[in-house]
Amino acid sequence: MNQQTILLIGHGSRETSGNLEVEAFADQWRARQPQRRLEVCFIEFAEVLIDEGLDRAARHGGQVVVVPLILNAAGHVKMEIPEHIEHARLRHPEVEFIYCRHLGASEDILAILKRNLRKAMTSLDMPDPRNTGVILLGRGSSDRVANGEVAKMARWLYEDGEHPMVDIAFTGITHPRLESMVQRQARLEMRQIVVLPYYLFTGTLIERIHRQMAGLQSQYPRIRFAQGDYLGFEDEIYALLERRIDQAAHTQPPVMMECDGCKYREFAADHGHHGHHHA
Numbered sequence: 001m002n003q004q005t006i007l008l009i010g011h012g013s014r015e016t017s018g019n020l021e022v023e024a025f026a027d028q029w030r031a032r033q034p035q036r037r038l039e040v041c042f043i044e045f046a047e048v049l050i051d052e053g054l055d056r057a058a059r060h061g062g063q064v065v066v067v068p069l070i071l072n073a074a075g076h077v078k079m080e081i082p083e084h085i086e087h088a089r090l091r092h093p094e095v096e097f098i099y100c101r102h103l104g105a106s107e108d109i110l111a112i113l114k115r116n117l118r119k120a121m122t123s124l125d126m127p128d129p130r131n132t133g134v135i136l137l138g139r140g141s142s143d144r145v146a147n148g149e150v151a152k153m154a155r156w157l158y159e160d161g162e163h164p165m166v167d168i169a170f171t172g173i174t175h176p177r178l179e180s181m182v183q184r185q186a187r188l189e190m191r192q193i194v195v196l197p198y199y200l201f202t203g204t205l206i207e208r209i210h211r212q213m214a215g216l217q218s219q220y221p222r223i224r225f226a227q228g229d230y231l232g233f234e235d236e237i238y239a240l241l242e243r244r245i246d247q248a249a250h251t252q253p254p255v256m257m258e259c260d261g262c263k264y265r266e267f268a269a270d271h272g273h274h275g276h277h278h279a
Helices: 016-032 050-058 075-091 107-123 144-159 178-187 204-219 235-250 263-271
Strands: 004-010 037-042 063-068 096-099 132-138 166-170 192-197 224-227
Touching: 004 016, 004 050, 016 037, 016 235, 037 050, 050 063, 050 075, 063 075, 063 235, 075 096, 096 235, 107 132, 107 144, 107 192, 107 224, 107 235, 132 144, 132 178, 144 166, 166 178, 178 192, 178 204, 192 204, 204 224
Parallel strands: 004 037, 004 063, 063 096, 132 166, 132 192, 192 224
Antiparallel strands: none
């Protein structure tokens, strides 16, 4: 274990508080697993980016396990991080680099979403779920597989609950957007609407959601709105990361990421990137 270093890669945010939460998350993980050596870096909008993070982790020698602290796999996870790992292998040929799967849609994430939904319903004084709509609000991606993971979580929420409507919306890049889904649910006579952010930590987009919610409440005064928490510092996230590390270390060949029909597979084929889904 002493020869293994975990490199946790956060997305990065222009909002400093978002990056600070990732650092705090890492500190809590160190406290939970003091035997682990853990380094942190970010994809963008931060001081320590991927190349520097890989170099820092490689200084310890042995094995570096690269762990993307990211919910859905799109270009960053499927192309960018593996490319940086390949360059790191050239710089540090004596070090073994292992790339973990992203968090992904799972029962662990579903458990957090259900708990956040219950909290939001409590804040509304527990209205009848049969006239309360739910909107799962994700970041949005140009990758349809990543967007499909949000849809998968929404469907699981619907299957496990009594809410007649569990819609998905996105804050950018793709559609539908939050305002459109609220309009749809209002038209179908939902008396309350709970918006569940499908985000790990705070940042500029969480702040945008707060502003949108305030505007929607003014626009629809007869509907009661509640905004759930983002996923953040939950036991299930730590447990899922531990399983991802164990899976990556003990699975041969490495687990492939979901990419059937995605544009990154086509891009890789056209540009000579083979096996980019694992490093």
